[in-house]
Amino acid sequence: MMPALTVLMTVYNAGDYLAECVKSILNQTYRDFTFLIIDDGSTDGSGEIAASFRDPRIRLLRLSKNIGQIAAMNKGLEMIETPLIARMDADDISMPQRFAHQVAYMENHPDTGICGTYAIAFEGIKRFYYSYPCRSHDIKVKLLFENCLVHSSVMMRRELLDRHNLRYNDQLKHSYDWELWQRAANHFDLANIPEYQVRYRIHEESVTFRTSRYQIEAAEQLDSVSLALLGLDDHPLRKIHRDVSLDTYKAENRDMEFLRQVGEWFDALREANRIHRVFDGEALNRFLKKRLFVVCTMNTRHWRQALTCFLKEGLIVRVNWLWSLKFFVKIFLSALRLSKV
Numbered sequence: 556m557m558p559a560l561t562v563l564m565t566v567y568n569a570g571d572y573l574a575e576c577v578k579s580i581l582n583q584t585y586r587d588f589t590f591l592i593i594d595d596g597s598t599d600g601s602g603e604i605a606a607s608f609r610d611p612r613i614r615l616l617r618l619s620k621n622i623g624q625i626a627a628m629n630k631g632l633e634m635i636e637t638p639l640i641a642r643m644d645a646d647d648i649s650m651p652q653r654f655a656h657q658v659a660y661m662e663n664h665p666d667t668g669i670c671g672t673y674a675i676a677f678e679g680i681k682r683f684y685y686s687y688p689c690r691s692h693d694i695k696v697k698l699l700f701e702n703c704l705v706h707s708s709v710m711m712r713r714e715l716l717d718r719h720n721l722r723y724n725d726q727l728k729h730s731y732d733w734e735l736w737q738r739a740a741n742h743f744d745l746a747n748i749p750e751y752q753v754r755y756r757i758h759e760e761s762v763t764f765r766t767s768r769y770q771i772e773a774a775e776q777l778d779s780v781s782l783a784l785l786g787l788d789d790h791p792l793r794k795i796h797r798d799v800s801l802d803t804y805k806a807e808n809r810d811m812e813f814l815r816q817v818g819e820w821f822d823a824l825r826e827a828n829r830i831h832r833v834f835d836g837e838a839l840n841r842f843l844k845k846r847l848f849v850v851c852t853m854n855t856r857h858w859r860q861a862l863t864c865f866l867k868e869g870l871i872v873r874v875n876w877l878w879s880l881k882f883f884v885k886i887f888l889s890a891l892r893l894s895k896v
Contacts, residue, residue, distance in 0.1 A: 558612075560588040560639040560658060560710075565627040566605065567595040569645035572756060573604045576645050581610050585654035588641070589614055593631050596621030601645070625723045625731055632722060635713060644707040646756045653752035657710040660748055667691070668715035668743035669736065671704040672752035684751065691744035692838035698740060699781050699834070700800040700846070701774070702733035708753040715743050730773035737781060774800065785827035795820040799846055807853045814860045817850050818868070844873040852882050858889040 562580055566573060580590055590610070594602040594617040602617045616634075618627070632640070639661060641654060653672065660670055676683040687703040688694045697703045716722070719742045723731045736745065778796055782788045795816050798806050806813070821843045828834050848870045851861040865871070871879050 558587045558589050558637055560585075560641060560654065561635045561637040562588055562590045562641045562643055562654075563593075563628065563631040563635065564591070564643040564645055565593045565595050565624050565631065566597060566601045566645040567621060567624065567627075568597045568599040568601055570597070570599040570601045570604055572646040573601055576643065576647060577605065577608055577613075579648045579650075580643060581608065581612070582651055583649065583654045584652050585658055586612075588612060588654065589637065591616070591631055591634065593627045594618060595624065595627045625725045625728075629722045629725070632713075632716065638713055640711045640713055640716075642707055642709050642711070644755065647707040648754040648756075649707075650752045650754070653708075654710075656748055656750060656752065660746065661710060661712065664744070664746065666744045667746045668712045669704065669739055670710045670746045670748060672708040672748045672750055674705040674708055674753045674755055675751050676755050676757055678757040686749065687747045689747045689749050690838075691740075691746060692835035693842065694736075694745045694747065695740040696834050696838045696842045698733065698737050700796075700842075702730065702736070704732070704736050704745065704747065705753055705755065706732040707755055712743075715739075719743075727773060727776070729769045730777060733774075734777055734780075737777065771797075784833050785824065785831055787823060787827050790820075790823060792816055792820040792823065799850060806850050809854060811857045811860050814850065814854055814857065814864050817847065818864060821847060841873070844868060844870060848874050848878070848882070852878075852885065855882070855885040855889045858886045858893070862886050 564576075564580075569576075577592075590613045592605045592613060592615045594605060594615065596618050602615075605613070605615050622630075639658065641657070643649060657670055657672070661667060664670075671687070673684070673686045676685065685705070687705075688697050694703055719739070721735060721739055721742075724734050727734050739745065775797055779788050782790075782793065782796065787793060799817055799820075806817075824843065825836075825840060828836060828839055847864065847868055851865050851870070855861050865882065
């Protein structure tokens with residue numbers, strides 16, 4: 556009988572981490588799966604490490620030359636026949652109950668085509684905990700600004716991928732997972748399980764580490780596509796969009812005009828969405844209010860403008876009382892410091 560799940564992992568020169576990764580898959584409490592490992596022309600012995608595991612669930616395909624991760628993943632997707640597909644990266648670790656929880660979720664939510672989980676990033680002894688929206692409406696809104704599905708945590712429904720011709724875009728060399736989630740969100744529900752079921756490794760050879768600058772450039776390309784759906788790609792405040800993404804990556808202590816521009820841009824997003832109906836209106840408004848609070852918090856040097864924005868937008872009802880308290884303390888300290896200048 557065909558198993559319910561195939562785990563798809565591409566490998567290229569990941570020998571230092573591969574054994575630990577493979578063991579985390581083979582030790583899953585859910586055991587009804589095939590483990591498709593595609594060795595993408597590795598030259599460091601990764602293929603031999605994968606071949607050393609004598610588990611009948613492993614299906615190892617060794618490519619004679621490196622074709623790149625996107626091509627290798629798409630090749631794997633074409634080979635898979637099981638109803639469910641789980642992604643895994645060769646330097647990451649899955650928690651023992653990851654598949655059990657995700658399979659159960661997918662069985663209980665037939666309209667969900669892609670399901671991820673929370674994740675823990677680790678670098679040596681450092682740990683960084685990442686939580687994400689769990690409901691489809693909220694995920695789709697956040698994807699307008701940033702990726703919120705960890706690639707090595709997702710489980711996908713093959714029938715929906717095939718029906719909507721969803722594959723990784725080989726024309727986009729970075730952030731290709733984010734771009735795929737954006738397209739998928741136009742066709743079916745996405746979800747995150749609020750559990751830390753994946754640990755992903757940060758190191759100098761990881762894709763995230765090596766391509767962070769290029770991922771920012773790719774994000775700007777994705778903005779053009781997603782904002783075009785709202786008719787805003789040529790908007791004069793379009794540059795604000797990337798400034799307030801990634802938890803205000805470039806939005807700390809800007810000039811006083813910046814806060815006003817952010818407010819105008821968010822109003823433009825709401826109005827465009829009212830016309831084009833791309834996103835759930837309440838989910839969009841909820842996200843924009845929370846993001847505006849972060850912008851205000853990071854710009855308390857301009858305390859009058861930040862406080863005015865906070866009160867005008869009614870942000871006190873959108874964030875918890877502790878965050879609001881910290882904001883007012885920052886406002887007070889900033890006003891006090893400036894009064895002494």
